Amino acid sequence: MHTPDPRGVFEVSDEVREAFYEKLYGERGFGIWQGNFRDILIDRKANATISDFVARKIRERVRDPKVAEMLIPTNHGFGTRRLPLETFYYEVYNRDNVELVDLKATPIERMTPEGIRTTEKDYAFDIIIYATGFDAITGSFDKIDIRGAHGARLKQKWTHGPETYLGLMVDGFPNMMMLMGPHTALGNIPRSIEYSVDWVTGLIRFARDKGLTFVDATPEGTAGWTDHVKALGVGLLSNEVDSWMTGINRNVEGKQTRIVARYSGSAPAYRERCDAVAAKGYVELRLG
DSSP: OOSOBSSOGGGSOHHHHHHHHHHHHTSSTTHHHHSSBTTTTTOHHHHHHHHHHHHHHHHHHOSSHHHHHHHSOSSSOTTSSOOOOOSSTGGGGGSTTOOOOOTTTSOEEEEOSSEEEESSOEEEOSOOOOOOOOOTTTHHHHTSOOBOGGGOBHHHHTTTSOOOBTTTBOTTOTTOOOSSOTTSBOSSHHHHHHHHHHHHHHHHHHHHHHTOSOEEOOHHHHHHHHHHHHHHTTTOGGGGSOSGGGTOOTTSTTOOSOOOOSBOSOHHHHHHHHHHHHHTTSTTSEEO
16 A cells, blocks of 8 residues: 555546545555655656645535635645644534634744733633644754764764765764664654664674674765765655755754755665675674
């Protein structure tokens, strides 16, 4: 269900395309995102067809036309940001006790003893849940003042975006091995991280058996893998919009410029590359 359909959007008739979208829309899981026509995430015209389809669905499900339009994305196409799974989410906006407020149109001015004041009106609440976003992929590394050889700071090295070797190591930071770091094959995290754990475990075992005291990536290895990851991301519409996947977080200083933070190839291809490094005795690393 997560394998892209080999057909292109415009290689089928309008009727076949509409029926396929209806089928995917009615199914569980990420099939409508990852199992759709092969070109919806790389071709703007193809993406527009599924974006228009989903917009029609939102209009069908939300009774208030004004609210429906507020819920339809206008700054990115369908699937170019992380797609949330939902069950009757849009129907919630049909309830009398639910109101949708566009904070871009009427920003929050301040908190009040009763609740929240926007530029338009005051709202009273019993409970306020703060959902201010999160600093994905690189944020957990930025929170620590990680220093490598000669006092080099990881955050400074990553000023213009992460640079890694296989998403597992960074040159100049010996014995630092990352699990689910930038540039690894992302997916269902428990499944994806399992491979990172196995690879790092193998490297530590190798170092112990050989009596090594440090392992480090090379500048060439880091540059090569980083360039490879960037090349894989060329043409993906998701890399052309602001989202956590491109390192954008308006609530975090310095996170207003897009970066390539994730590996866009397949998990099998990623594992094959990492396995080859291990099979050759880690000769691509600096060992000592």
